[in-house]
Amino acid sequence: MGSHEIRVSDRASRIEYAIRDVVVPATKLEEQGHEIIKLNIGDPLAYPGLPTPKHMVDAFQKSLEEQENGYSHSYGIKELRTAIAKNERNKKNGGWNCTEDDVYVCHGVTEALQIIFAAFLEEGDILLSPGPHYPPYLAYPQLYGGTTVEYRLKSEENWSIDFEDLESKMNEKVRLLVLINPNNPTGGIITSDEMDRVLEITEKWPNCTIISDEIYDRLNFTDMHISTASRSNSVPVITLNGVSKVYYAPGWRIGYMAIHDPDSKLKTVRDGIERLLRSRLCASTPAQKGYLAGLESSDSWMSKHLEKVKLQRDLCIERISNIDGLEVQKPEGAFYMFVKLTDEKWANDDKKFVLDLLHEEHVLLVHGSGFSPEYGKGHIRLVYLPEEKILHESFDRIDRFLKRHRNSSDS
Ligand SMILES: Cc1ncc(COP(=O)(O)O)c(C=O)c1O
Incomplete structure (x- = not known):
């Protein structure tokens, strides 16, 4: 008997979860031996310095x-x-x-x-x-x-x-x-x-x-x-x-x-x-x-965690203000930034930005359209939980990527 594929329900085949869907190509790159900086997931435990008490x-x-x-x-x-x-x-x-x-x-x-x-x-x-x-x-x-x-x-x-x-x-x-x-x-x-x-x-x-x-x-x-x-x-x-x-x-x-x-x-x-x-x-x-x-128990430990997160937010705001091609509204809570891609090429295809950045610079973000096809497009979400050194490295790579593509589309 030939193989017979059993059908998936319509409802399951339509489910998308952008934050983890982008992990699939990232895992492939990891299997090939590349190290990926992951700024995609809102999990404090994925990064050092913010432990469970x-x-x-x-x-x-x-x-x-x-x-x-x-x-x-x-x-x-x-x-x-x-x-x-x-x-x-x-x-x-x-x-x-x-x-x-x-x-x-x-x-x-x-x-x-x-x-x-x-x-x-x-x-x-x-x-x-x-x-x-x-x-x-x-x-x-x-x-x-x-x-x-x-x-x-x-x-x-x-x-x-x-x-x-x-x-x-x-x-x-x-x-x-x-x-x-x-x-x-x-x-x-x-x-x-x-x-x-x-x-x-x-x-x-x-x-x-x-x-x-x-x-x-x-x-x-x-x-x-x-x-x-x-x-x-x-x-x-x-x-x-x-x-x-x-x-x-x-x-x-x-x-x-x-x-x-x-x-x-x-x-x-x-x-x-x-x-x-x-x-x-x-x-x-x-x-x-x-x-x-x-x-x-006392929640006095929480302010130390919060202060670290806030300092990292400030670092990201500062870096973004100096990068052509990015703009952001200062977040007042959580640990995410929803950053606008101002270069036309990326503003019209935020998913391509995320995938190309991943493949070329090994930094993983999430495309804004994954959070809203209408109101999120032209943006990327980044998680600012990693340590300062990693955030700096990520922004260096993003800046390099934006410059390279701007130059290549000019020529
Ligand atoms: C707004 C919001 N609600 C709920 C959750 C998930 O909550 P839980 O881990 O309790 O399922 C998240 C996780 O990122 C979130 O951002």
């Missing part, structure tokens, strides 16, 4: 040694839910009345997203997401029949929300409005006035719930992170956060959703979310213990 690692380890290796409750271990709720209540610039019953622990924000989309979306429903945005907000909703529509972030004004555009895209089909604060990939943050305006707009659409992805909340260089839930008196807000970024432990795969529902509009959705959570059993038990130690 020891007291958290110890708690994880202790949990393993004490044989806490069984399943946990589907919504998360009680102590962790309590600690998360306390953290939400005590947010520096204003918290909200979160209780442990509002908190559901997941295998990272990524799993929380899949559960939320499964619970909210039906065929034809819309999710409004900032353009540009973290790719799963485009990839996952379609698995559940939903469609992602992007509202514009203003590239020329620190990637702040274009309210006119947002308002024009609201309608009764919009079930979820996403805020990513601070934003990946732009590093933009949302001010309290902007937040109030978003809530004012959303209030007019009773079918709409806000997803507030605050996974970079403590990576806000202005120290003015605003919790969306803390400012909402009627609009339901689902806050997302976890251990991956500000606690520097993305490989643990622990995050949560916390539901703020002042007018009890989400009763049935919540029942759906709980059913879904029970059906996937639970998140990793020892990893939850590690996160608990992070939340319950």
Whole structure:
């Protein structure tokens, strides 16, 4: 019998995740013996100098040694839910009345997203997401029949929300409005006035719930992170956060959703979310213990990590200001820069820029169109977590690449 290829589902064959898709050609180059500088992935542990705090690692380890290796409750271990709720209540610039019953622990924000989309979306429903945005907000909703529509972030004004555009895209089909604060990939943050305006707009659409992805909340260089839930008196807000970024432990795969529902509009959705959570059993038990130690212990270590990240941001801003062909809005949070390619050749094909740079200079970035075909094109995202020496080397190579191609297209 001849070989017969078994077909892939349509939905799986359409999934893209730009940040890891560019790793495929990079791995090929590595297999050929080349060393690649990777500025593509938002993983602090991929670079030296930003370790997971020891007291958290110890708690994880202790949990393993004490044989806490069984399943946990589907919504998360009680102590962790309590600690998360306390953290939400005590947010520096204003918290909200979160209780442990509002908190559901997941295998990272990524799993929380899949559960939320499964619970909210039906065929034809819309999710409004900032353009540009973290790719799963485009990839996952379609698995559940939903469609992602992007509202514009203003590239020329620190990637702040274009309210006119947002308002024009609201309608009764919009079930979820996403805020990513601070934003990946732009590093933009949302001010309290902007937040109030978003809530004012959303209030007019009773079918709409806000997803507030605050996974970079403590990576806000202005120290003015605003919790969306803390400012909402009627609009339901689902806050997302976890251990991956500000606690520097993305490989643990622990995050949560916390539901703020002042007018009890989400009763049935919540029942759906709980059913879904029970059906996937639970998140990793020892990893939850590690996160608990992070939340319950002093967070004084965090400012040192933050200072290092901020210094590296400043270094990148300085280097970019001296390179022809690049322009950037100064990010105020997270650890990404969304850099504009000003040479026409690259502005029209950011993916080619990324692939050619990778092959010629062995520096790996992510193409901006992978974060939004419309609002991200003509940009690249770089992660500024590597040490200064590596960042300098990367910019030397990028500068050399830009010059070489400018000269070759002139001739
Ligand atoms: C905005 C945003 N949300 C969520 C995640 C992933 O979170 P988790 O590791 O908890 O799944 C990332 C990772 O880069 C992110 O940038």
